[in-house]
Amino acid sequence: MEIRELKQKELKVLRNALRYFRAESFLRTHRFFIVDNKRKNIFMCTHEIYEMITELSSGIDFMWAGIKIGEMSSRKVRFTLEGAYYLAGKRNRIFVKPKGEMLFLYGRDVLASSVLSWDKDVKENDVVFVANKHGDILGIGRLTHSPERISNLEPHETAVKNLVDRGEYLRKNRLYDAF
Amino acid sequence: MNEIFQSNMEFLRKYSEIDGTSEFYNYMSQPLRQSFRVNLLKSKTDVVVERLSDEFQLEKIPWTEEGFFVEGDGITNTPEFVLGLIFMQEASSMIPARILDVKPDMHILDMAASPGAKTTQISAYMMNRGCIVANDVKYSRLNILASNVQKMGCVNVRITMKDGRYFGKFRDKFDRILLDAPCSNVGMIRKNYRYLKLWRQRDVEALSRLQKELIMAAYKALKPGGILVYSTCTLDPEENEEVVDHLLSNTDADVERIKLPLKSHKPFTEFRGKCYDKRVKRCLRIHPQDNNTEGFFIAKILKSP
Known part of the structure; x- marks a missing residue:
């Protein structure tokens, strides 16, 4: 696998994504780089690790460094769950009750009766971070209704559609494929 | 003595010279207690x-502040496990990282790192700063290593795939080195009797030769004044005291x-x-x-300064 620095345009896309989540400071404290595979994978690591990648490169192929925080398209960054955990933990969250938490981790949608609360900026059809009552990001989902309508839904109706959750780790032979 | 050990007489004969007590075989035939370590990077x-x-x-666990024995089923079904807030790790295997005495901005080499229990433990002690080169020779084991580095959120780890002996060419490079060497896994018999069936004296001798080469390479790569921790999960003196003696x-x-x-038991000074x-x-x-x-x-x- 080849690694490279972000191009100007890519850096702009990443900066915008980080700014949206008020996490722009990570651009100073950490090093971001791209691994071109089938997709454009964005990794984040310490400055020291990045220096070591270049310094200890002779005869050593790149396998992995730091954490994969997301994938980049021409205009957007799609965060991995670990990326979301670190960088996007303060916005676009919907909080679920413990029972809903376990069901979500087993791949199920979030039902209206499981919703505890939400961040004020979420809207219908938004892609949201599903979090437990402690604020840990459990996965990513799509809000099926506006937050105001959720409290009026029948308890068994779906409030958030499961797009990806951290239970994938258990379901896929404990190999965490940076979802 | 549990009948299962009679299935490998070569093992029984050898281990009568190492620890032939009934207490040893009694514990060896009991399943291991489950234990975990809190991932200090996340909680x-x-x-x-x-x-x-x-x-x-x-x-x-008395020797690791963030380590716990756990009773009850289903710890790996909890959100805490799934979210990477805890890492299932055998209690004695928490010791090597604990005594490595790492500081946040150091350069660390973990020579045989998969599946990453000790790597992620070191990363937590370094507060996700500095750098850790986590190496393993087998591609098939790197997947699980990368998975665990990602799941635990370690941004200060670089994974490499090399024969550990390769690092001998990096003279005086690393502040700390952990060599948790490939071994005959006698300690793991409590986890899986397969390791008892696989145990052969011939393999112990071959592993001992490899371990001597690995420890020499590790020592070369260590900075003067640095610390190298050598560990195995086996009890054969050829893979332990003899390697250190070498x-x-x-x-x-x-x-x-x-x-x-x-x-603990007294180490062997002759065997x-x-x-x-x-x-x-x-x-x-x-x-x-x-x-x-x-x-x-x-x-x-210790390597003299």
Whole structure:
């Protein structure tokens, strides 16, 4: 696998994504780089690790460094769950009750009766971070209704559609494929 | 003695010279206690303990502040496990990273890192700063290593795939090196009897040769004044005291005594006619009955400044 620095345009896309989540400071404290595979994978690591990648490169192929925080398209960054955990933990969250938490981790949608609360900026059809009552990001989902309508839904109706959750780790032979 | 050990008479004969007590075989045939370590990169020990205490009975591991024995089924079905707030790790295998004495901005080499329990533990002690080169020779084992690095959120780890001996060419490069060497896995028999069936003296001797080459390479890569921790999860002296003796005989290395609140056995200073350097007495030899853990051997080696 080849690694490279972000191009100007890519850096702009990443900066915008980080700014949206008020996490722009990570651009100073950490090093971001791209691994071109089938997709454009964005990794984040310490400055020291990045220096070591270049310094200890002779005869050593790149396998992995730091954490994969997301994938980049021409205009957007799609965060991995670990990326979301670190960088996007303060916005676009919907909080679920413990029972809903376990069901979500087993791949199920979030039902209206499981919703505890939400961040004020979420809207219908938004892609949201599903979090437990402690604020840990459990996965990513799509809000099926506006937050105001959720409290009026029948308890068994779906409030958030499961797009990806951290239970994938258990379901896929404990190999965490940076979802 | 449990009948299962009769299935490998070569093992029984050899281990009568290492520890032939009924207590040893009694513990060797019992399943291991489950234990986990709190991932300090994502949470605090007291927070996680509070979250888990309703469902599970936890007992503190005396030699690792963030480590706990756990009773009850289903710890790996909890959100805490899935979210990477805890890492399932055998209690004695928490010792090597614990005694490596890492500081946040150091350069660390973990020579045989998969599946990453110790790598992620070191990363937590370094507060996600500095850098750790986590190496493993097998591609198939790198997947699980990368998975765990990602899941635990370690941004200070670089994974490499090399024969550990390759790192001998990096002279005086790393502040700390962990060599948790490939071994005959006798300590793991409590986890899986397969390791008893696989055990052969011939393999022990081959592994001993490999371990001597690995420890020499590790020592070369270590900075003067640095610390090298050598560990295995086996109890054969050829893979433990003899390997440390080999290093002491061929270099200016020294061994530091490991002081931790746990029981241990005296290391061997001679075995089957071979005499070892007296300093191997400072190593830590843990038999299963000592602390009701996996069998383990650990040496803390210093390179003179």
